[in-house]
Amino acid sequence: MDLEQFECRAEELRVLGMKISIGGDTVYEHYWDEDCRRNIYSASKSFTSCAVGFAVQEGLISLDEKLVDVFREELPKKLDENLELATVRDLLTMQLGQETGFLMGCQRPYMKENDWVRACLRQPFSDKPGSRFVYSNAGPYLAGILVQQRAGCNLLSYLEPRLFAPLGIRKTVWEVDPLGYTFGAGGLFLTISELHKLGMLYLQDGEWNRKQLLSKEWIRESSSRQAENDRDSYGYGYLFWRGPENSFRADGKYGQYSIVFRERNAVVSLFAESRNTNQLMDAIMNEVYPKL
Numbered sequence: 001m002d003l004e005q006f007e008c009r010a011e012e013l014r015v016l017g018m019k020i021s022i023g024g025d026t027v028y029e030h031y032w033d034e035d036c037r038r039n040i041y042s043a044s045k046s047f048t049s050c051a052v053g054f055a056v057q058e059g060l061i062s063l064d065e066k067l068v069d070v071f072r073e074e075l076p077k078k079l080d081e082n083l084e085l086a087t088v089r090d091l092l093t094m095q096l097g098q099e100t101g102f103l104m105g106c107q108r109p110y111m112k113e114n115d116w117v118r119a120c121l122r123q124p125f126s127d128k129p130g131s132r133f134v135y136s137n138a139g140p141y142l143a144g145i146l147v148q149q150r151a152g153c154n155l156l157s158y159l160e161p162r163l164f165a166p167l168g169i170r171k172t173v174w175e176v177d178p179l180g181y182t183f184g185a186g187g188l189f190l191t192i193s194e195l196h197k198l199g200m201l202y203l204q205d206g207e208w209n210r211k212q213l214l215s216k217e218w219i220r221e222s223s224s225r226q227a228e229n230d231r232d233s234y235g236y237g238y239l240f241w242r243g244p245e246n247s248f249r250a251d252g253k254y255g256q257y258s259i260v261f262r263e264r265n266a267v268v269s270l271f272a273e274s275r276n277t278n279q280l281m282d283a284i285m286n287e288v289y290p291k292l
Contacts, residue, residue, distance in 0.1 A: 001028040006287040013280050015255070017192045018270035021200060022292060037172060037189045038271055041105075041252035044174070045140045046198060047163075048184035049092060049239035051147045051155055053218040054162050060150040063089040067121070070146055074117045082125035088146065090129040091139035092238035093227040097129040101136035103185060105253075114178040117145055133229045133236065137185035140239055141177075144184020155182035166208050167197040186252075196269035198250060199258035203267050223248040223260070244285055255280050264292040 001020065010032050017031035055061040067086045068075060075083075082097045090096050102123050103116060113119040120138045127134075144155055151158045156174055163169075172194075175187020201207075202223060206214035225235030225242055234242035241251045249259040255272030268288060274280045 001291055003028060003030075003288060003291060006283060009283060009287070013255075013283055014273040014275075015280070016271040016273065018268070018288075019192050019196045020266065020268050020288070020292070021196070021203075022264070022266045024200075031192075035191060035193075037191050037194075038256070039186075039252075040188055040190050040195055040250075040256040040271075041186050041254065042137075043195060043250040043252035043256045043258065044184065044186045044188035045239040046250035046258075047159065047188060048140050048144045048147070048155065049222050049237075050163060050198070050214065051159055051184070052088075052092065052143055052238070053214050053222060054158070055147045055150060056218065057215055061088060061146060063087065063092070067091075067142070071117060071121060071142070074115065074121055076118075076122050080125040082128055083121065086125070086129040088143065089226075091143040091146075092222075093130070094133050094135055094139060094229070094236060095130045095227050096134070096136065096139045097125040097127045097131070098123050098134060098136060098138060099126040101134060101138070103137035103141055103183075105186070108183075111178075116177045116179075117142065130227075133227055135230070140185040141183060143239075145181055147184075148181055154180075155184055163201075163213065166211070166213055167194075167201065169194045169197065192269055192271050195250065195256065195258045195271075196267060199260050199267035199269055202248075203260050203262065203265065243281075245289065257284075259284070261289065261292060264289075266292045268292075 016033040020028040065088050068084050148154055172189050175183040177183050202219055205216040206212055206219045222238035223240050227236045229236040240248045242248050246263055247259050247261050249257050255274040255277050258269040260267050
């Protein structure tokens, strides 16, 4: 695949590497820096979405469960009426009902509280859940906590036999909270090829090596528009961003992407250190997408 125009801009865009598959074939793979495991930041959220999908599939979780039932022991003494309405589904769509983002990267190192579940549930619920998109780490973190509570193990251990081992992803590390729970909103370390495998699994509707790992229904539901977002007109799924040309993606800070273009039967994954991800995404759509 000739991507000369994109390659000429790679250093300017601070791209570290990119891998492209069409169907089951790798048609492009190039690295401008070492091919190593890196923090995929919020692309970790899509792995938490996947974990929730497995838990739903196994009957451990329902998206309609109320948070006041799920986290009974961590609730504040005085319940906000909006908190009483919040469900597991609201954790996945960034529509929890809280006014501002919480547990963000600049906040976590300075948190005085050790119990982040209690801290999340004590934030003001200013809006009715499901009514407004506010990008936050609170929802995906709580969703990951729920999986861990119901499964009786951390997210890495839960996903190991269900996702990582079948996809050939060897043991790695994932950020934890002060109590030792996996931080499902960020901090997972993978290579580009390992992140790319998640995109390929979703392109293949949950099938891997002729085995159905995750249900097609969950794949389609979680990657479709479940909410509007506050950045563009494409919408948001269950911890997946929607994008141009009916695409969806795992999306991490500074340009850690696995983008699924279902209509082209293609996945584009890359790592970057971009401080202008809008410009980076424009380059992908203008200089890479037309070649798929």
